[in-house]
Amino acid sequence: MSKAYYNSPIGWLEITSSDRGIRRITRVDKPGKSADDQLLNLAILQLQAYFLGERRKFSLPLDWEGEPEFSQSVWEILLEIPYGQTTSYLSIAEKLGNPNAVRAVGQANRHNPIAIVVPCHRVIAKNGDLQGYFYGLDVKRQLLQLENPNSFGIQGALF
Numbered sequence: 001m002s003k004a005y006y007n008s009p010i011g012w013l014e015i016t017s018s019d020r021g022i023r024r025i026t027r028v029d030k031p032g033k034s035a036d037d038q039l040l041n042l043a044i045l046q047l048q049a050y051f052l053g054e055r056r057k058f059s060l061p062l063d064w065e066g067e068p069e070f071s072q073s074v075w076e077i078l079l080e081i082p083y084g085q086t087t088s089y090l091s092i093a094e095k096l097g098n099p100n101a102v103r104a105v106g107q108a109n110r111h112n113p114i115a116i117v118v119p120c121h122r123v124i125a126k127n128g129d130l131q132g133y134f135y136g137l138d139v140k141r142q143l144l145q146l147e148n149p150n151s152f153g154i155q156g157a158l159f
Contacts, residue, residue, distance in 0.1 A: 004040035005031035009051050009146075010139050013115075015043050021061030024113045027135055047116065053146065056083035058117045067113070074108035081122040084148035088126040106132060116143070 001023065006013045012031050016024040017039045025043070034040070042060065049055035064072050077092050089109070093101040109120040110132065121143040125131045133140035 002035035002037040002040055003032060004034040004037060004044060006044045006047055007031070008047060010135065010142060013047065015040055015047075017043070018063045018065075020065065021063035022114055022117065023063045025115045025117060026113070027115070043117075050116065051146070056147075060117060062114060062118070064113075068108075070104060071108040071111060074105055075112060075114075075118050075120075078109075078112070078118050078120055078123070081119055086122045086124045086144070089123055089131075090126045092123065122147075 002017050004015050005028070006015065011027050012029065014024070014026050014028045014032070015022065016026075017037060022039065022043055025047075039060070046055055046058050046060060050058070064075065073096060074092060077095055081087050089102045089105045090099060092105045093099050096105070105123075109123055112118050112120040115121075115135070121133055121140045130137050130140055130144075
């Protein structure tokens, strides 16, 4: 496992990779020592482009080995949510063939190890409310504003 750090607009991100792909992207209080690793460098470049509004989809190999099968199926659906759009926990549960699995979908979202690249921030309540994000609703709103300022812009920002 190798690690690198990127100082993003939402704070320091620690990116961890294995021989198979990106394992984790998590927010940390301060950076450690970054490895010189081609995949990690590519991940940083793609994250920089995302935060500049220049990248809408990531093209990185992901490594979910050892993660629960149900969670992986939820994360696969998250990867299908287009940039700037949202879906609901219920919609994901329905895609999985179990509309009663809304809470399980929420838990899988909560334990998503690859933040931003696997866009769990694009999942909202069926009534349109922002709900749950492991880095707080302010960060969730910030990511949604970046992707779709018309729908998630700050009230009064035009005046």
